[in-house]
Amino acid sequence: MSKIRIVYDRVRTEEKMLEEKAIELGHDTKMIDAKVTQVSTESKKNDFDFGDVVLERCVSYFRGLHFTACLEFLDVPVINKYEVANNCGNKMITSLLLKKHNVPTPKTYFSFSPEAALENLEKVGYPLVIKPIVGSWGRGVIPLKDRETADAIIEVRELSDGPLDRIYYLQEMIKRPPRDIRVIVVGDQVISAMYRTSSGGFKTNIALGAEPILCEITKELEDVCMKASKAVGGGILGVDVMEDEKRGLVVHEVNNTVEFKGLSKVSKKNIPKEMIDFAIKQAIK
Amino acid sequence: MNCPECDAMLKIPDDASVGEIVSCPDCGADFEIASKNGTTCQLKHAEKVGEDWGE
Numbered sequence: 001m002s003k004i005r006i007v008y009d010r011v012r013t014e015e016k017m018l019e020e021k022a023i024e025l026g027h028d029t030k031m032i033d034a035k036v037t038q039v040s041t042e043s044k045k046n047d048f049d050f051g052d053v054v055l056e057r058c059v060s061y062f063r064g065l066h067f068t069a070c071l072e073f074l075d076v077p078v079i080n081k082y083e084v085a086n087n088c089g090n091k092m093i094t095s096l097l098l099k100k101h102n103v104p105t106p107k108t109y110f111s112f113s114p115e116a117a118l119e120n121l122e123k124v125g126y127p128l129v130i131k132p133i134v135g136s137w138g139r140g141v142i143p144l145k146d147r148e149t150a151d152a153i154i155e156v157r158e159l160s161d162g163p164l165d166r167i168y169y170l171q172e173m174i175k176r177p178p179r180d181i182r183v184i185v186v187g188d189q190v191i192s193a194m195y196r197t198s199s200g201g202f203k204t205n206i207a208l209g210a211e212p213i214l215c216e217i218t219k220e221l222e223d224v225c226m227k228a229s230k231a232v233g234g235g236i237l238g239v240d241v242m243e244d245e246k247r248g249l250v251v252h253e254v255n256n257t258v259e260f261k262g263l264s265k266v267s268k269k270n271i272p273k274e275m276i277d278f279a280i281k282q283a284i285k
Numbered sequence: 286m287n288c289p290e291c292d293a294m295l296k297i298p299d300d301a302s303v304g305e306i307v308s309c310p311d312c313g314a315d316f317e318i319a320s321k322n323g324t325t326c327q328l329k330h331a332e333k334v335g336e337d338w339g340e
Contacts, residue, residue, distance in 0.1 A: 136339020
């Protein structure tokens with residue numbers, strides 16, 4: 001029996017499924033609320049009950065990232081590692097790593113001022129998709145089909161003036177069927193995959209109502225997802241793949257705190273079990 | 286128990302866990318279950334969805 005801890009800030013279906021499965025597998029399981037946990041430079045591992053391994057499952061990316069840094073400071077094994085969370089949480093870093101590791105990925109253009117972003121758009125040509133470098137569930141992902149739309153969106157960005165809004169991430173619009181593929185990778189295995197079909201709009205996020213349909217794990221899909229997982233550092237990940245009409249599979253995102261409520265409805269494998277088993281293998285021996 | 290915001294009846298499932306969110310069907314306010322002792326729950330206002338929320 002191992003001691004597994006699940007760090008959360010909001011208990012979603014996924015965290016409940018993980019807790020239930022860990023208990024069912026006979027592990028000493030506890031839920032830890034990141035919001036009420038205090039860590040300092042003087043803290044020692046024994047001041048806390050972080051068990052043998054922690055699954056970091058915060059819904060807030062920055063909270064989870066910084067909590068992970070604290071866990072690693074305390075020498076607590078945590079999934080995913082800080083470096084992996086950082087690589088996946090920032091879409092620009094993810095795109096750079098995917099390309100660097102020869103993972104097929106959409107062409108993506110970066111600019112660091114509104115003027116340069118507009119220049120980039122004029123140079124590359126419309127349409128391009130603008131995405132916030134940090135964020136999820138498809139929020140702020142907008143196709144820019146013409147100069148008027150681009151002017152409007154960039155002006156809104158300037159007005160909101162968030163620190164991350166100064167980074168302009170523009171991605172080619174992939175010619176694809178109205179769906180993408182979400183693949184769950186756990187360690188060195190592809191566990192399950194599903195098509196996420198758009199309900200009519202441009203986005204295919206399950207959080208926005210996309211319908212999950214089981215997807216066969218082909219050799220090509222497995223290869224591309226394993227390469228993507230290795231590129232960001234590995235662990236428990238959700239790899240998002242599009243089917244480009246000409247190039248075949250392209251990876252556009254790798255998710256760190258992967259949601260699997262939709263996929264678990266259709267998956268042949270038990271996703272929480274695979275995750276718990278993997279976590280236990282990473283635990284202190 | 287009753288909604289701390291509008292006093293409407295809040296139905297909290299027996300298997301609800303600490304950290305889970307319950308929404309008031311009348312006023313729509315979201316509450317996080319802060320603690321649970323048998324059937325008695327303590328609620329606190331849930332955090333608003335942040336820009337960095339999600340996968």
